[in-house]
Amino acid sequence: MVNVTASGGDGRLRLSLSGELDHHSARDGMTRIGRALDDYMPRECVIDMSGLSFMDSSGIALILRVYRRMRECGGRLLIEAPQNQPRRVLDASGIDRVVKIQDTVKGADK
Amino acid sequence: MKKENYIRLEFPSKSVNEAFARAAVACFAAQTDPTLEELSDIKTAVSEAVTNCIVHAYPQSIGKICLRAAILEDNSVEIVVKDWGRGIDDIEKAREPMFTTGGDERSGMGFTIMESFMDELRVRSAPGRGTTVTMRRKISLRGKRAG
Ligand SMILES: Nc1ncnc2c1ncn2[C@@H]1O[C@H](COP(=O)(O)OP(=O)(O)OP(=O)(O)O)[C@@H](O)[C@H]1O
Ligand SMILES: [Mg+2]
Numbered sequence: 001m002v003n004v005t006a007s008g009g010d011g012r013l014r015l016s017l018s019g020e021l022d023h024h025s026a027r028d029g030m031t032r033i034g035r036a037l038d039d040y041m042p043r044e045c046v047i048d049m050s051g052l053s054f055m056d057s058s059g060i061a062l063i064l065r066v067y068r069r070m071r072e073c074g075g076r077l078l079i080e081a082p083q084n085q086p087r088r089v090l091d092a093s094g095i096d097r098v099v100k101i102q103d104t105v106k107g108a109d110k
Numbered sequence: 111m112k113k114e115n116y117i118r119l120e121f122p123s124k125s126v127n128e129a130f131a132r133a134a135v136a137c138f139a140a141q142t143d144p145t146l147e148e149l150s151d152i153k154t155a156v157s158e159a160v161t162n163c164i165v166h167a168y169p170q171s172i173g174k175i176c177l178r179a180a181i182l183e184d185n186s187v188e189i190v191v192k193d194w195g196r197g198i199d200d201i202e203k204a205r206e207p208m209f210t211t212g213g214d215e216r217s218g219m220g221f222t223i224m225e226s227f228m229d230e231l232r233v234r235s236a237p238g239r240g241t242t243v244t245m246r247r248k249i250s251l252r253g254k255r256a257g
Contacts, residue, residue: 023161024125026215054132054150056157060217085150092226093219094207 002029002052006036013042015066018051021086026058033066043075050081050105059086060093067099081105115141116180122172123164123193132156135179139187142249151227152187152247158220159191159243165212167195167241186229186248193242198235205233 002025005016015033019025037045045066049055063079070077079101082090090101117138121127132153139152156177163175178190198204205225210218225231228245235241 020129022125022128022157023165024128030215054153054157056154056161057217057219057223058161058215060219061215064217065214084147085154088147088151088227089154089223092223093217 001025004029004032004036006032006040008040008042011041011043013037013040013045014048015045016048016051018053020054021052021059021062022054022056023058026062030062030065033062034069037066037069041073042070043073044078045070045075046078046080048080048105049083049086052086053083055082055086055089057089057093059089060095063095063099078102111186112183113180114183116178119177121175121177123168123175123195124172125161125164127175128157128160128164131160131175131177135177135189138179139181139249142181142185142187143252144187144249145252148247148249152189155224155227155245155247156189156191158224159189159245162220162243163191163193163195163241165216167193167197169196182246184248185251186246188244188246190245191243192240194240197237197239197241198233199237201233201235 002017002019002021008014021029067077077099079099081104135156136149136153173195176192180188182188203209205221207222208218210216224245228247230246232244
């Protein structure tokens with residue numbers, strides 16, 4: 001199960017993920033993310049991973065899909081605060097060559 | 111190498127079993143007194159191998175997956191994931207980073223992740239007959255352990 005919470009506005013979208021992101025949960029996760037991208041039409045999208053306890057390569061594919069959507073409209077994607085296990089998967093995939101990864105949560109709107 | 115202990119699981123290729131499979135192996139592998147990082151690496155590799163059976167081996171149907179995990183006498187964890195599905199035509203190519211036959215829902219990084227998280231990865235496959243992935247990870251000996 002992966003949970004997606006969208007927040008933000010004014011050209012910014014924060015997607016807070018929690019739970020486990022694998023092939024089983026990815027399709028549902030992507031549907032929710034797609035809907036949030038349609039609703040907010042952000043110029044900057046932040047994927048907050050601080051609540052995500054597990055991710056495998058299905059998460060890499062999901063991030064790449066969000067990245068392509070953001071790029072199509074000239075927007076920017078950022079990954080924030082991944083826990084250790086997702087961080088190791090991100091590193092092994094080399095995705096930091098296309099998407100910036102920030103270690104801490106910055107400006108989380110509470 | 112001698113097996114100190116082992117488990118054997120069989121389950122249908124339903125995606126809901128991905129979380130079960132990796133959690134079950136992690137629970138078993140905990141006997142080797144691994145670090146959190148070692149344990150999560152094993153969990154990730156199992157998730158990759160099992161997902162490949164579900165996504166690629168049996169794309170249009172539900173088939174059988176057999177998962178074995180063993181603790182060897184050198185305190186390494188060996189994992190074997192076997193399916194009787196479609197098989198892989200060109201294993202060398204399949205193992206290349208970013209190679210995928212799965213479209214944009216896949217990234218082609220599964221084997222790369224298994225390879226970098228485990229000490230050893232072997233893939234055997236016969237087109238139309240199935241695939242067996244064998245992985246091994248040595249668990250560091252920390253302090254003294256009970257036998
Ligand atoms: N058990 C299997 N049965 C049949 N084909 C497989 C199997 N495992 C892997 N393959 C083939 O090898 C390719 C590469 O696998 P790999 O796990 O590296 O990437 P992927 O599954 O395509 O994407 P990702 O793992 O990033 O989601 C797959 O696209 C598929 O063609
Ligand atoms: Mg894969």
